[in-house]
Amino acid sequence: xxxxxxxxxxxxxxxxxxxxxxxxxxxxxxxxxxxxxxxxxxxxxxxxxxxxxxxxxxxxxxxxxxxxxxxxxxxxxxxxxxxxxxxxxxxxxxxxxxxxxxxxxxxxxxxxxxxxxxxxxxxxxxxxxxxxxxxxxxxxxxxxxxxxxxxxxxxxxxxxxxxxxxxxxxxxxxxxxxxxxxxxxxxxxxxxxxxxxxxxxxxxxxxxxxxxxxxxxxxxxxxxxxxxxxxxxxxxxxxxxxxxxxxxxxxxxxxxxxxxxxxxxxxxxxxxxxxxxxxxxxxxxxxxxxxxxxxxxxxxx
Amino acid sequence: xxxxxxxxxxxxxxxxxxxxxxxxxxxxxxxxxxxxxxxxxxxxxxxxxxxxxxxxxxxxxxxxxxxxxxxxxxxxxxxxxxxxxxxxxxxxxxxxxxxxxxxxxxxxxxxxxxxxxxxxxxxxxxxxxxxxxxxxxxxxxxxxxxxxx
Numbered sequence: 001x002x003x004x005x006x007x008x009x010x011x012x013x014x015x016x017x018x019x020x021x022x023x024x025x026x027x028x029x030x031x032x033x034x035x036x037x038x039x040x041x042x043x044x045x046x047x048x049x050x051x052x053x054x055x056x057x058x059x060x061x062x063x064x065x066x067x068x069x070x071x072x073x074x075x076x077x078x079x080x081x082x083x084x085x086x087x088x089x090x091x092x093x094x095x096x097x098x099x100x101x102x103x104x105x106x107x108x109x110x111x112x113x114x115x116x117x118x119x120x121x122x123x124x125x126x127x128x129x130x131x132x133x134x135x136x137x138x139x140x141x142x143x144x145x146x147x148x149x150x151x152x153x154x155x156x157x158x159x160x161x162x163x164x165x166x167x168x169x170x171x172x173x174x175x176x177x178x179x180x181x182x183x184x185x186x187x188x189x190x191x192x193x194x195x196x197x198x199x200x201x202x203x204x205x206x207x208x209x210x211x212x213x214x215x216x217x218x219x220x221x222x223x224x225x226x227x228x229x230x231x232x233x234x235x236x237x238x239x240x241x242x243x244x245x246x247x248x249x250x251x252x253x254x255x256x257x258x259x260x261x262x263x264x265x266x267x268x269x270x271x272x273x274x275x276x277x278x279x280x281x282x283x284x285x286x287x288x289x290x291x292x293x294x295x296x297x298x299x300x301x
Numbered sequence: 302x303x304x305x306x307x308x309x310x311x312x313x314x315x316x317x318x319x320x321x322x323x324x325x326x327x328x329x330x331x332x333x334x335x336x337x338x339x340x341x342x343x344x345x346x347x348x349x350x351x352x353x354x355x356x357x358x359x360x361x362x363x364x365x366x367x368x369x370x371x372x373x374x375x376x377x378x379x380x381x382x383x384x385x386x387x388x389x390x391x392x393x394x395x396x397x398x399x400x401x402x403x404x405x406x407x408x409x410x411x412x413x414x415x416x417x418x419x420x421x422x423x424x425x426x427x428x429x430x431x432x433x434x435x436x437x438x439x440x441x442x443x444x445x446x447x448x449x450x
Contacts, residue, residue, distance in 0.1 A: 140390070140412070210389055211373035218394065219364035226361040239360050243393035244369070246412075 039069045043077055055085040076105060080122045087132040092145035095133070099149050099167075102126075103156035130166040137174065138181065143248075143255075146171050181297040182247065182261065182290075183282055194297035195282050195290050202247065206285040207258035214260070216287050218242055225264030225281035228289050234279050237266035260285055327400075330445040335423040335438050342423025342438035345446075348400070355431040357394070357405045365394055365405065366431040375435055376409040376427040383422055387413040405431045 042065050049058035062082040069075055083098040102122075133149075136142045149167035180202070184194040197205075208214045222242055229237065247259035262283040282290040329347045336342035355366040373389055380387050390412030397404050407429040411419050419425045423438030430436065 210392075211370045211377060213368070213370045217364055218369055219360070219362075222360045223362060239396075241393055241395045242360075243391065246390050 039065060039072050039074065042068070046078075046081065050081060050085065053088075055088040059085040059089065076102065076122065079105070080125050084125055084129045084132070087129045087136075090136055090139055090142070092133070092136075092139075092141040095129075095145055096148045096152065100152050100156075103152060127166050130170055133167075134170060143174065146174060179297075180247075182245075183263065183280060183292075184297055191294070192296050193292040193294055195292050196297055197247070197290075202256045202259055205247075205256075205259050208244075208260045208285050209258055210260075214244070215285050216283070218244075218262075220287065221262040221283045222264055224283055224287060224289055225262075225266075228281045229266060229279060232279075234266070236268060236270045237279050238269050239264070240267040241265045261290075326448040328446045328448050330399075331443055332436060333426070333428060334442070335420075335426050336440075337417075337420050340421050340423070340440075341442050342440055343443040344423070344428055344436045344438045345443060346399070346404075346436060350430070350434060350436075351399055351402055351404055353432075354404055354406075354434070356403060357396075357431060367407070367429070367433050369394075369407070371433065372407040372409060372429045375429055375433065376411065379424055379427055379435070380411055380419060383418050383424060385411070385414055385416070385418040385424075387411050387419065406436075407431075 042061070046058040046061035046065070049055075049061070059082060062078040062085065065078045066075060066082070079098055079102050083095055083102060086092070086095045086098060133142060133146060137146065146167060150171040153168050177199075179196045179198050181194050181196050185192045206215050222239065225242075226239070242265070243263045244260055245263060247261065248256050262281075262285075264281045264283065266279040266281075284290065327348055329345045331343045332346035333344040334341060335344060357363070357365045369392060373392065376389060388411070389409055391408075391410035393408050395406060395408055397406075407427075409427045409429065411425055411427070414420060414425065423440070428436040
């Protein structure tokens with residue numbers, strides 16, 4: 001067999017490789033250790049875990065993809081879903097970094113996917129992330145992160161961005177909040193109740209600066225709680241613990257600093273009701289015993 | 302008589318096993334776990350310390366035997382000795398029953414700690430008994446310690 005018929009395809013292949021290599025290098029930077037399709041395949045297990053609400057296992061996969069393919073055009077998948085997972089896992093501070101990167105990458109609400117040739121719309125995912133964060137606003141660090149996310153949005157204006165300002169609007173609404181929930185019944189309680197404080201109550205509340213002695217002592221707070229239990233005619237319960245809790249437990253951003261209150265807990269003495277909802281009495285630092293209000297808490301603006 | 306010998310042997314073995322179990326006196330046992338998953342710590346409680354710990358006999362009419370401001374100061378001293386600039390976010394007095402003995406203790410949760418210094422040292426929560434004894438954490442997940450025979 002003559003080698004000539006093989007020579008022409010070999011030359012064509014060589015020329016193709018020489019001329020196409022710069023274009024390929026432009027689209028796929030050298031930092032990519034795998035082709036684009038491999039990156040998409042690496043994303044799939046994380047996506048399946050997110051569908052199963054296993055955010056703790058999904059997030060490390062997304063983070064590994066970010067490390068492996070930092071320049072990938074479709075890395076917004078990892079950042080946006082990672083942002084969503086962080087909110088679900090209450091890892092608020094890390095959300096700030098992710099959102100800054102998402103907006104720095106020129107996110108406009110829609111991205112054209114070269115692999116699937118479909119439009120990707122991240123606006124709805126970011127709104128879902130905001131909703132997850134809104135549900136956790138009483139957790140430490142959440143309100144500070146909400147404010148930071150609003151600042152990040154303001155620092156990255158994009159006229160074409162869909163749904164501008166999900167966090168700005170949310171932070172704005174939060175600042176107009178007039179009531180805050182400090183305690184509530186269990187989620188499935190047959191008789192739901194909540195204990196809330198208004199901004200005027202918080203402004204007027206007596207403060208405490210630990211380690212100074214509190215203005216009303218633990219013994220007095222506990223005695224007031226015992227009297228309240230008698231007034232409410234709660235039977236078959238015994239004192240189990242007393243807690244001093246800071247109202248605004250966010251160390252980075254406090255709207256009402258140094259406001260503390262007591263929670264005096266009573267547990268059931270009847271073995272059959274050992275796991276029933278405990279009776280909790282809330283006492284402010286001036287001795288005011290807070291009364292529970294019926295129903296689920298609805299913030300007032 | 303020969304038929305009863307195996308039964309007698311079993312009974313003797315059981316009696317010896319029971320006696321051995323009774324003489325296994327506990328010295329120290331895991332009370333709380335602190336730290337992180339990667340750096341676990343165990344707060345151990347000695348049986349002698351448990352038995353000697355003061356009681357808060359009448360919470361409805363008396364103050365706890367150890368005042369909270371002193372407990373907070375102990376917690377802050379621990380944090381500052383580890384170079385952590387932090388305050389407290391939560392203080393609770395809890396009661397638990399261990400080996401038929403009531404134990405009252407402070408559980409103080411530290412706040413902030415962005416560098417994770419306290420968590421790495423098992424001091425993100427600090428446990429103080431009602432005589433001011435601070436229960437110190439030891440590295441790792443530890444098991445109960447029994448008296449040597």
